[in-house]
Amino acid sequence: xxxxxxxxxxxxxxxxxxxxxxQTKFASEDMAHQRCPADMVVWLPVPGNVFIRKxxxxxxxxxxxxxxxxxxxxxxxNRAAH
Numbered sequence: 001x002x003x004x005x006x007x008x009x010x011x012x013x014x015x016x017x018x019x020x021x022x023q024t025k026f027a028s029e030d031m032a033h034q035r036c037p038a039d040m041v042v043w044l045p046v047p048g049n050v051f052i053r054k055x056x057x058x059x060x061x062x063x064x065x066x067x068x069x070x071x072x073x074x075x076x077x078n079r080a081a082h
Contacts, residue, residue: 024076025066029054036069042080044068049078056081 025044026032032041042051043058045065051073052058058081060067 024072025068027066029060029067032067032069036071040070041067042070042073044073044078050081051078052081 023035025046026035029041040053042053043060043062043065044051044067045058045062048065051068051070053070
């Protein structure tokens with residue numbers, strides 16, 4: 001189900017010239033880690049604006065969501081769960 005949701009996010013991404021879109025949400029933790037090897041990968045439930053860090057009970061556990069680099073999540077206006 002997570003892969004399907006992530007694929008839908010990719011399909012809804014705007015098409016454009018080179019550099020117009022940078023993939024920031026991923027279907028797997030490994031894919032996200034490739035984008036940001038030095039940053040922490042977090043889980044972002046969709047819809048929502050609160051991300052969950054690895055080790056927390058909700059990490060990767062919601063039906064809809066994506067893995068995302070923490071700095072990308074913060075730059076997009078999201079915040080960490082308490």
